[in-house]
Amino acid sequence: MEKPKVAILMGSKSDAEKIKPAVDTLNDLQIPCAVRVMSAHRTPAKVAEFAGNAEAEGIQVLIAAAGMAAHLAGVVAAHTMLPVIGIPVQGGALNGLDALLATVQMPGGIPVGTTAIGGAGAKNAALLAARIIALQDKELRQRLQKDRENQEDSVSQADQSLQQELGL
Amino acid sequence: MEKPKVAILMGSKSDAEKIKPAVDTLNDLQIPCAVRVMSAHRTPAKVAEFAGNAEAEGIQVLIAAAGMAAHLAGVVAAHTMLPVIGIPVQGGALNGLDALLATVQMPGGIPVGTTAIGGAGAKNAALLAARIIALQDKELRQRLQKDRENQEDSVSQADQSLQQELGL
Amino acid sequence: MEKPKVAILMGSKSDAEKIKPAVDTLNDLQIPCAVRVMSAHRTPAKVAEFAGNAEAEGIQVLIAAAGMAAHLAGVVAAHTMLPVIGIPVQGGALNGLDALLATVQMPGGIPVGTTAIGGAGAKNAALLAARIIALQDKELRQRLQKDRENQEDSVSQADQSLQQELGL
Amino acid sequence: MEKPKVAILMGSKSDAEKIKPAVDTLNDLQIPCAVRVMSAHRTPAKVAEFAGNAEAEGIQVLIAAAGMAAHLAGVVAAHTMLPVIGIPVQGGALNGLDALLATVQMPGGIPVGTTAIGGAGAKNAALLAARIIALQDKELRQRLQKDRENQEDSVSQADQSLQQELGL
Amino acid sequence: MEKPKVAILMGSKSDAEKIKPAVDTLNDLQIPCAVRVMSAHRTPAKVAEFAGNAEAEGIQVLIAAAGMAAHLAGVVAAHTMLPVIGIPVQGGALNGLDALLATVQMPGGIPVGTTAIGGAGAKNAALLAARIIALQDKELRQRLQKDRENQEDSVSQADQSLQQELGL
């Protein structure tokens, strides 16, 4: 198996289903990735160690997904010089608003690029990682272009099928 | 100087003014305290080390104050077995709502007792720390009782002075 | 049965299921606790009496859980010198945001340490109570340490089982 | 001086300025009122006693104004059978949203009629009290009618003066 | 049938189920009430007429329940001198937060006493109306007192039954 270029960390295994669009998108784009469960609160030393070693291990982008008082992305960003992307995970009484604010409102100095709450954010975190890696990988750049065109086609097809359903 | 029983950590020295009611209240109650600037994001190792050593140093309660995506209290709580109190600090575009959610919405396992945003929260964090320490300190327990009675008196005086102002 | 060291008060018996993680955690940590239904609004005298007597009864920490305009923790804190922990209970149209603000935004003078809305907050309220009591109870301190290590182990196991499921 | 028919309680003397429109409106309508500073948290026994005696003292409506985790109106309503009106007071980091939710989201059984945050709410609390008392007081009913007509006139005058300013 | 003393208006018949606790509570307290469907937007003339005539018809309190941009209570209050109570109805994407703000944030001059969103608010609207009417009705005053005591009893019973379930 190829060495991972992206690592996806999640704070709890119960988030795995919500993070799946990130894994699927990276797989579709043929970007090897690691997927790990690590908690900023329950296993902080492991997070610090993993984030600290990621660059040496050949990781280029770190994606961190967590819910509620979501500290994972911020903690990861504090222990690496790699670009870090945060996915706020939906869950609990506030439905991800807490995770969004706890991920995106990072004070100046330690950057996290945050995507939308939940599945759309997971997909876009993978796409943003891919755009970053594609700066040095022309074939990936072409696969991204192809994915983009597929998006356009699928919207056009949806448009046509709606016309038919409506009999217009 | 007596060894501190409470440590107040703040994420940025710019929060010092907002945290002052906590320091003042501990001083009034004659509880020796340390006051330190440490950032969960910019100096994570120092926070982990300080929190990890606090119990051995004789600290009994840790108070952590931070703004925006306020991770400090959670990170502290992850590195100690001592009770941790979090003060969300007002600031930035969302005026402390982000700090409140990032402090209070901790996932199960790592507890933080959160007080109100800003100065009232700072005062109450100190009082909560005092109530905890007073479980083993009868004289402090009496000073707390006295403070509580003073509060009642000052409300009564405010009531009387309002009556006079209104001519009732 | 041992005399309770922690009392958990809830505003309505319908909250019992949401508060269960607090009871379970205290049981696991072998901390004897009382669990009572009392309403700040419907039985205010009983709340005042219970809170006022708690210290003399040997209670060391009071936990109060309520929903909507959740006044229970604040009222309890007004009638005791013991540390009080508030759990905002999810429910009603605003899903616990009202309970969170009504519990955490206490004005200066009467401290309440608030945990997260709902089940995670219930578990953490018990853990925070345990950390407070452990300041005087070395065996409890060790059980807390063990619980903390178990958390780390269970994250590691989740990580490994995810690796297997993903075939990594 | 006539015996008060309305009592306005405020949690802190610092709220007096914000509550002034309530006092002024009651004065304008010639409804004798008491204005008191009492805190649900700092002087709970005094609040319980005042609310409990109000009916016997001839009070017909109780108005309670408080900020942050505003429990005053709810506590008052728990200790009386009189109608209670709550005014959420603006202040602190959340600017009265906390006070609004803590006042209006009362659980079923103990009713509080809540008005708007701040000065408009203070004025309307007095007007609502007046409408309640006017059910038994025809002269007050006429003064209220007059006040209502004055409002219409002042809107019409504002309309005319705007026309002149705009040269329309 | 006795002439109604309270009228409950709702903006849409689909709100009837949510308003039921108001109707039930008035029935339990033997307060005759009218229950009507009228829309501030779709039948504004009917609302204006009903509100304008209510006092002459012997109505003493008007309760208005509506969802989303809930204008009903405000419109009613604009056309009567009677006390008006507003119930924000849960529904739509914002789950009643819109209805709460549209009901409670009335500008100065036209008072509405607002209760909680949904069922608890419906029950409390009826109880507040009852407290208002009870100012002139000693028997109702006693029934209210009895209801209050029943609330206390039911909390005590819930407390006891919880003790039994927990084996405490």
Place this chain on the structure above:
Amino acid sequence: MEKPKVAILMGSKSDAEKIKPAVDTLNDLQIPCAVRVMSAHRTPAKVAEFAGNAEAEGIQVLIAAAGMAAHLAGVVAAHTMLPVIGIPVQGGALNGLDALLATVQMPGGIPVGTTAIGGAGAKNAALLAARIIALQDKELRQRLQKDRENQEDSVSQADQSLQQELGL
């Protein structure tokens, strides 16, 4: 003076300054307009009458601006078949969020097209009214086109002046 084609209603003369961009924009586009102070709550009959007569008076679009529990646009829309545009006015403790929800969340049947809170919304309300009227007025259509081009030019000029300031 030409007969007005647009009427701008505001709930209070104190909103006049915030509504000014609407008046200025209509003047710039040479669309004659009426500007009136009328309150949905304090002068409901006048609002109903004005809205009901507007079509016969030659008005083509009604713009209504109000703050807090902003009912004006909805009430206007209930009394006319003309297109109605609502401007939520900033003010009070919630800074216009209440006005936004009370204006935009209209239940199905009575349409209001809502623009942004405050000055930007006022300008856009005028522009939307102009786009509606321009469907039948080619010269206005050209003036709108010109305004649109001016916007582009002013952005380009801002871009160039920024380049100069930065020395790029």
Place this chain on the structure above:
Amino acid sequence: MEKPKVAILMGSKSDAEKIKPAVDTLNDLQIPCAVRVMSAHRTPAKVAEFAGNAEAEGIQVLIAAAGMAAHLAGVVAAHTMLPVIGIPVQGGALNGLDALLATVQMPGGIPVGTTAIGGAGAKNAALLAARIIALQDKELRQRLQKDRENQEDSVSQADQSLQQELGL
């Protein structure tokens, strides 16, 4: 088939069900409409082209519905001089609050008239479009009047049927 006078654009075919009340209302009012799937993000060129050509194609009003960071209405408004109505679509973790703010808070210069989140907003978008077109179409004006009267009738019928159900 008649040439469409209104075009309804939606960002994703999955929104079709939520937009249906708009289509149904336009059909009921006999206003020919186009219904298209186009994405501001995935097919921006197509949106720009469609919006740019709409006026020449005889379209008089454009309705755009989108969820989350809902840019569709704003982008459409940027490419046309026609009136544009935006419908925020419910969906995702924030339930349409994001779509509402992203649609309504347009900066000055490019106007969008926004309706409520979801189905009520879809219906009202169609009615607002109809009111705009009716300025030049007397028969449509009559159909709108008839729809308005039907609304009144259906409220009255709901009122009567509620009376019967309640046995009043």
Place this chain on the structure above:
Amino acid sequence: MEKPKVAILMGSKSDAEKIKPAVDTLNDLQIPCAVRVMSAHRTPAKVAEFAGNAEAEGIQVLIAAAGMAAHLAGVVAAHTMLPVIGIPVQGGALNGLDALLATVQMPGGIPVGTTAIGGAGAKNAALLAARIIALQDKELRQRLQKDRENQEDSVSQADQSLQQELGL
């Protein structure tokens, strides 16, 4: 002057002051950047053209800053394959909450990495861009490391100076 590797776009020149920390940070890190004023709404063609050409011009990262219904980052991301970072700009009645949601809640397919509202977000956007470019630039990687160490030093100095001020 070196060819820019990062382009910072802002929707209005009035945002320039708020975006300054991004420009300053890039300058400090010796990353050549373009700074442009372009509006997603007022100059959409220019934005599409600039974003479409950026990659060919040697730009590696695009930063887009906008307020209110902030569409700029999303529109830019729709027209390029480069990584795009969005800064929500504080301003207007909702103080940047609208800009945050309109920037971060992008639907799946078109990724934007969002940073905090306002100045902290501007600084972090530059740092995130730097981390991305540093993947291919070892000297920049070292400058980033140095900046990170400077942050630690400045926190330590703040800590020491606080100790001195407090006389601890």
